[in-house]
Amino acid sequence: MAHSPFDVTRLAATDAAQAARVLGEMRSATLSGRRTRVSPRPVIEASWERMLRGGVDPDQDFRARLLGPDEVERRRRTSRLRHVLPVLREGLLSVAGAAQHIMVVADEEGRLLWREGSPSVLRKADGHGFEIGADWRETVVGTNGVGTALVAGGPVQVFSAEHFVRSHLSWTCTGAPITDPRDGRLIGVVDVSGPLETLHPATLALVDAVAKLAEARLREMHLTSLERLRSVAAPVLARIGGRALAVDGDGWTAAVTGMPYTGRLTLSGPLAPGQRRVPSLGVCSVEPLAGGWLVRVAEDPAGRGVRRIVLDVTRPRRCSVTVSGSAGAWTHELSPRHAELLFLLAAVHPNGRTAAGLAGDVFGDRARTVTVRAEMSRVRRYLGAVLEHRPYRFCEDADVEVLLPAHPLDLLPRSSAPAVLRARETPAGPGGPAGDSAPNRGNSRVSDQARRPLP
DSSP states (O other): OOOSBOOHHHHHHHOHHHHHHHHHHHHHHHHHTOOOSSBOOHHHHHHHHHHHHHTOOTTOOOOOOOOOHHHHHHHHHHOGGGGGHHHHIIIIIHHHHHTTOEEEEEETTSBEEEEEEOHHHHHHHHHTTOOTTOBOOHHHHOSOTTHHHHHHSSOEEEEGGGSSSGGGTTEEEEEEEEEETTTTEEEEEEEEEEEGGGOOTTHHHHHHHHHHHHHHHHHHHHHHHHHHHHHHHHHHHHTOOSSEEEEOTTOBEEEEESSOOOSBOOOSSOOOSEEEEETTTEEEEEEEETTEEEEEEOSOOTTTTEEEEEEEOSSTTOOEEEEEETTEEEEEEOOHHHHHHHHIIIIIOTTOBOHHHHHHHHHSOTTOHHHHHHHHHHHHHHHGGGEETTTBEEOTTSEEEEEOOSSGGGSSTTOOOHHHHHHTTSOOOSOOSTTSOOOOOOOEEEOOSSSOOOO
């Protein structure tokens, strides 16, 4: 039984060797199931639990095959990370060089695409397989600054024996994820790594700050492209009667006419010329514009003909909702908060839930109805009539299915919502406290197809 998490950065700043020894003892004891004087930090402990469940061997230095030069170059050309390399270099390379570190940039799959810094440290990195084209996902090489940051969705520092695989214990790495501001999708990780004695307590804050500067640069580029599209679309929209809007390829709105402004359309796939159903608008006519698309709205209720709704929470960072019906199917990736809310409505309260009930479920405070209503308003922007309110629930005619992860502890692992914590330990079922649920309509089910449901 562990006592308290070990503050590795404080000790390592004054005595890296002693910190490594303490961590080594903690790692050996933890992996063998013995009592430990100190316990791993929560982010490290959670990663180790994933490694043990996934069968990663802590004593085997497994390395996936490197990507070939052509594939590395293709990924570099298509990754938006290429636009922020100057920001990353300016913010980190001089510091990394002085501290005997290297800077590594990996894509969303954990593949290393760029690597720069101290020549001597680069040679040491080669010995760890920390090379261009290497796969540094957790499931391949265990706990590390690249793969663990991808899973945790936040900055992570991994020092010496906090690495799961023994061969990496002489190394320290600090990684921070970079997300695309257009859709919030994680597009990669920037990591600063080096020998264990080079750890500095400020490195984590520095790497995270530079990652945020990179995201700000991407946001600036996006706003500039929308301004260009707006100037192209303005004269076109001025001649149109009815409802229409100009959007970029990701659905971000540049200009509208005949309808309230909405920041972004939910798209079921890449836009193309012709008639298509847009989730929040119904049937639309789509025409190309320079830098984007002109979308003309036909009169068609957004929820008409919906037959099936599938909520997929099997992947921690790629939760999604898929709606299908007479006009085809579309899928929308969900933010962590929206995944929580839709899971509760689909699996825990399929008969409906009031704003106060959801506030208690998510925050443990039934008074936080304003926050819940704001989030549900955002959800209804892309689900439209598929999601009813007063109380909140999926439309009555649709069959709702929930796909769950293979292990209950992997259900929305980043969530601290009280109702989600309970759902990880108890069967997910309908209904809530009296007065919060609508009459049972029986249109929701938790899927046991291909994945084990909650116990």
